[in-house]
Amino acid sequence: MSEGERAIVLDPFAAKNFVAPGQKAEGRAFIQFEQAAFEDKVNAFYQESLAAGKTPLQPGYAPFCKHLFLPNFVPDLPDSVLEVTPQNVHLMKSDYVARTEKELAVLTRWFPKDAVSGLVPQATVLDVILYSREQIRKENEAMGEDCGSDAPWGIVFVKPQNRFEEIPMEPITMMRNSLGVEHGGSGVPMDRDAYAKAVDFWSRHARVQ
Numbered sequence: 001m002s003e004g005e006r007a008i009v010l011d012p013f014a015a016k017n018f019v020a021p022g023q024k025a026e027g028r029a030f031i032q033f034e035q036a037a038f039e040d041k042v043n044a045f046y047q048e049s050l051a052a053g054k055t056p057l058q059p060g061y062a063p064f065c066k067h068l069f070l071p072n073f074v075p076d077l078p079d080s081v082l083e084v085t086p087q088n089v090h091l092m093k094s095d096y097v098a099r100t101e102k103e104l105a106v107l108t109r110w111f112p113k114d115a116v117s118g119l120v121p122q123a124t125v126l127d128v129i130l131y132s133r134e135q136i137r138k139e140n141e142a143m144g145e146d147c148g149s150d151a152p153w154g155i156v157f158v159k160p161q162n163r164f165e166e167i168p169m170e171p172i173t174m175m176r177n178s179l180g181v182e183h184g185g186s187g188v189p190m191d192r193d194a195y196a197k198a199v200d201f202w203s204r205h206a207r208v209q
Contacts, residue, residue: 006043008068008128010035011136011147011154013100028099030113030209031158033074042128042155045070057130057153061169061177062188064135066153068128069164077160078120081167081205082111091115092206102143103184106172110207120208123160127167131156135186142181168198170207 010018018038019029031038046068049056057066082088093112096105113120130153131139140147147154161167174195177185 006039006151008039008042008046008130008153008155009149009151010039011131011149011156012145014155014157017158028209031074031077038074039155041073042068042070058166060129060166061174061191061194062135062186064132064186066130067166068130070126070128072123072126072160074123074126074160077123078113078117078208079123079162080160080208082116082120082208083205088116088119098184100143100184104176104179106176108170108172108207110209113208116208121162124162125160125164127159127161128155129157129159130154139181139186143184168194168201170202171195171198174198 015035016028017031018035019025019032021034023029025032046056056068058069060066084092088111091111092109094107094109097108098105133147133150133152133154136147136154136156159167174190176183177188178190179185180187
């Protein structure tokens with residue numbers, strides 16, 4: 001399937017999550033799968049769902065954001081979230097982190113994947129998070145970047161998980177988004193109810209990375 005035929009393509013932001021062929025998984029790269037083949041799998045599932053009369057794209061936190069939930073097809077891909085317990089809390093790390101050089105760094109906590117490798121189940125579901133082309137262009141313009149694609153939807157993140165529903169966005173990500181595109185956010189105002197639900201979930205869980 002050529003890029004011109006794809007409704008969904010990997011955005012450069014999400015492409016950084018893919019491990020280069022022959023390299024080890026490190027940093028933000030954790031998906032060991034060829035990028036074009038990943039796009040093909042995602043688009044095939046999307047088109048098959050449409051052909052079956054289903055609505056594959058689920059609402060996200062803003063009109064330009066959608067979720068595509070599909071069975072995990074990436075081998076040896078663990079869940080991206082782990083429940084915090086008295087037995088593992090000492091393994092957590094925290095630091096001020098920016099996902100790109102142009103973002104504001106924010107305080108983040110996580111489990112190092114090497115420290116909890118035997119505690120994390122394999123993912124059964126992929127939450128493929130999509131932004132509309134219009135939104136991607138808006139954010140790229142603010143950051144002086146170019147997405148290089150005209151496909152209607154861009155993959156901005158892939159969450160390996162074990163549920164066919166959205167895991168709440170991390171509270172600090174909500175805060176960053178509300179700051180505006182010039183700071184690496186999306187410009188979406190804070191939703192207090194969604195924020196409270198996110199705090200409830202993430203006070204009991206942490207990301208594995």
